[in-house]
Amino acid sequence: MNEKNDLTKKKLDLYDTLFSQDTIDEILNQAESFLQNPIFLLDTSYRIITRSKYAEAENSSIETYNGENYLIFDTINLMQKSKCIDTIYNTSNSFFHYSEQNLIFCSVKINNITIGYIGVLESIRKLKESDLEYTDILSKVLSIQIQKENLFISNSGLAEEYYLVDLLENKIDNLEYFKKRLQFSKFNLEENLLMLSIPFKQKYNDFRHNFGLQQLINQLKNILGNSIAAYYKDMIIILVSNSNEYVITAEDSLLEFLKLNNLKCGISFVFKNLKFIKDFFYQTIYTLKLSSSMKSSKHIYYFDDYVEYYMFYMASNSNNDLYKISLENLIHPFLRKLIDFDKENKSDLYETLKTYIENNRNANETSHKLNIHRSTFFYRLNKIQNLFDISFDSTNKLLKLELSFKLLTYNQLIN
Structure with missing residues (x-):
């Protein structure tokens, strides 16, 4: 069998894994048997989601933090300086990247949004031109499998999203480490911080409309300025940072946007320490919950107006599973x-x-x-x-x- 026919068969076999294999790991291992090199699947915060069997032994450019594997800062810097990251985001095709280590990169897209990317490391066998075509197919297969597993279903496809969600879920509890990783985003950590939450139901069946969600988030960020956003627990959540103590300097524009899109928004107290971000996130959640119970018809709700009602709610509720905001963060x-x-x-x-x-x-x-x-x-x-x-x-x-x-x-x- 000539090389072209062999490649065609391998590609068909890879597509077949969508029916014969149950997980992304199994698909990667099948692809590895043809590429004969380690394969990594990463998200847009440089975290390694999973890797093939050969890749398990490749740790020279990887660091582990809180049980998660990330690319080390030096590697990220090199990828940014060489415009490798820009190429990943701006193309749907595989490409060679030559540096200290030779690699193939290819974005993984859902609805034209880059939600992650593949890295094939030249380690065992020399990379060749036909590997590009095969990696293109691998990208498409992984995109389908990811949607089948709902792996990224809560995400908007924004590169910064993982930073914010990791912080809220305590996957990164060392603030200095988190700040270092933030350096690779466009977000500047200023003195004053504010959390916003906007309920927005995004069901799996509607995932094809994810582009609309991304547009909403981008418009909000244009209004709010320096911020990072995520789609989390059926809400658009945004962390805004500003040297100005009022943080939101275009409140009228925000209100008009919310009215236009028939959205409601809960806003926390202004705070300064990211360590307590979860408390301030829940300030927005309780503000929205209480305003709904009190049948308020506004579009913007401030925790400032609901502090005492939050305390009444917690005192009268016997559910021990409710998240309790620390007293320190209830102080104006x-x-x-x-x-x-x-x-x-x-x-x-x-x-x-x-x-x-x-x-x-x-x-x-x-x-x-x-x-x-x-x-x-x-x-x-x-x-x-x-x-x-x-x-x-x-x-x-x-x-x-x-x-x-x-x-x-x-x-x-x-x-």
């Missing part, structure tokens, strides 16, 4: 800002506001308790309002701050 971020400002400037604004609220917003009583003149008190109060662009005219705002003062005091007592 405004108080954190006030504390930080006092430390940096050796001022007493936090104590001034706390005493004012504890004394029923009575200026005379507050001045007496702080042992300062009334004019000094009003100077401090105005300074707080001007510095942080906040008004104390709203009784509801002061009640929320009073609750946070009590939470902060209680949290300090129990710790």
